[in-house]
Amino acid sequence: MTVQPREQLPTVRGRQTQAAIDAAARAVIARKGILATTVADIASEAGKSTASFYNYYDSKEAMVREWAVRFRDEARERSLAAAEPGLSNWERSQKAAAAHWNTYRHRLAEIISVSQMAMISDDFAEYWSDICALPIGLITALVEQAQKQGFSADSDARLIAVALVSMLNQFCYTQLSGSAESVDDAACIKTLAEIFYRTIYHREAHTP
Structure with missing residues (x-):
């Protein structure tokens, strides 16, 4: 899916x-969700006319495409934190969990939009x-590193990664799609980190 970002609007008021x-x-x-949202809903929420919306986007799908460009690089940057050298297994688990959670926390609408549009559009499905390939690739590499340390020896590294990403996606969506303001970020990240750690480094009896 190739999307060119829109040039910055020339006026402060336009931006x-x-x-x-x-x-x-x-x-x-x-x-x-994106499928149930209309342009009229968005305009009403913004206190603008629907005509104002169309001054900036051709459709809600076009809006999501532009969001996707802004979101992609940010998600990639966050995911790399868990691959930093010199981390303990527990620290790596914490960073991986925090990266996934914070991406959902800050880009929930983008993630909901792309994932739901993927159900009806081959372009968005791609x-x-x-x-999803970003965290799956990262976690696969982490499992393979763990296997060299004697953990998860008989497991399929990529399948573990796919299972973990699926769980992470669903957990983050469930927690943040309602009243996100009341959600305890630290508690959620800790829970995800513990699951991540125990799944990949399951031969260790306790977290540090």
Whole structure:
């Protein structure tokens, strides 16, 4: 899926209006999902007319495509934190869990939009696959490293990665798609890190 980012709008007012539309769209999509959200919903949430929306985006799908460009590099950057050298197994688990959680925390609307559009669009399905490939590839490499240390010796590294990413995705979505403000980030990251650690490094009796 190839998407070219829109050039920056020339006026401060134009940028402010687009930011208001984006913020409104994220709020509505986080509540209703992209498939149930209409342009009228977004415009109403932003306090703008539907005509204002179309000054910036050709459709809600076009809006999601532009979001996807902004989201992709950020997700990749976060995922690399767990691959830093010199980390203990527990620290690596914490960083991997935090990267996944924080991506959902800050980009929930983008993730919901792309994942739901993937159900009805081959184009978005390809992009969702690309997004998931980032953490799957990282976790596969971590499992393979763990296997060299004697952990998860008889397991399929990629299948473990796919299972963990599926669990991480569902947990983050379930926790954040409702009243996200009341969610305890630290507790959720700790829970995910413990599951991550015990799954990959399951021969160790206790976390440090």
